[in-house]
Amino acid sequence: MANEGLSEFNTYARAALKAGVKAEEIKEILYQATPYVGFARSASFIKQSARLFKELNIKLEDNRGTTDEKNRFEKGLQAQVDIFGEGMRQIPKGMPEDTQFIRAFLSANCFGDYYTRKVLDLKFRELLTFVILAALGGVEPQLKGHIQGNLNMGNDRSVLISAIAVIIPFIGYPKTLNAFSAINEIAKA
Incomplete structure (x- = not known):
């Protein structure tokens, strides 16, 4: 995804499945990449995976998220703390006020919506x-x-x-x- 290799996706996804990687794991890898490569790049891969899994008669549970609007920030911040340490709780204090919104969005979206998902x-x-x-x-x-x-x-x-x-x-x-x-x-x- 980072290098826009959609033309090779089916080949490598099929090889991964044959090697024992689960379809749910492939889908989660695509979701995990989304906040880093952007939705514009990830959408075509996610759609392609859906077409491939349909072709192979693989049915997936699509409800692997673990957060909602009320807890996504706290769960995301906790994931950041688990990875980077307690100092993550102090980050907004050192940021300019006009950019502090990104801290909350990063915790809620990147880490809350993605890192806390099931499977991986x-x-x-x-x-x-x-x-x-x-x-x-x-x-x-x-x-x-x-x-x-x-x-x-x-x-x-x-x-x-x-x-x-x-x-x-x-x-x-x-x-x-x-x-x-x-x-x-x-x-x-």
């Missing part, structure tokens, strides 16, 4: 986020933050390096080298 655990979602950001490129501050988040969740340096090594053919060498540089800075050998 928090540790895997954080690893997936790291891979998505590396594939996007040009987002090194966020990439570094999520490297630290991965370390906090137990995904060590070797896991991060292995994840990038697997996606080299999909993201190219410049983004790979940038990801390795960020890993080297945050998760020193």
Whole structure:
């Protein structure tokens, strides 16, 4: 999704299913990418997955969300705290007043609506986020933050390096080298 590879989606989704990845997991991976790549990119992949699963007679439960309007901020903030630590509760205090809205929206939407969903655990979602950001490129501050988040969740340096090594053919060498540089800075050998 980060590199707009819709033409290859069916091939890789079919291979994943054959290898034992569940359709629900594929769908959740697509949903997890949405706040990072944007809905404009993710929508076509989500629609394509629905067509593929229909073709393969795979029926999915679509109600994997765990939040509602009343609790999405608190659940999202708790996910951020679980990943990044208690300091996440203090972030609005250091932000300019006119940009504090993004903090609430980030907690409620990105972390509340997506990270708290069923099927994928928090540790895997954080690893997936790291891979998505590396594939996007040009987002090194966020990439570094999520490297630290991965370390906090137990995904060590070797896991991060292995994840990038697997996606080299999909993201190219410049983004790979940038990801390795960020890993080297945050998760020193």
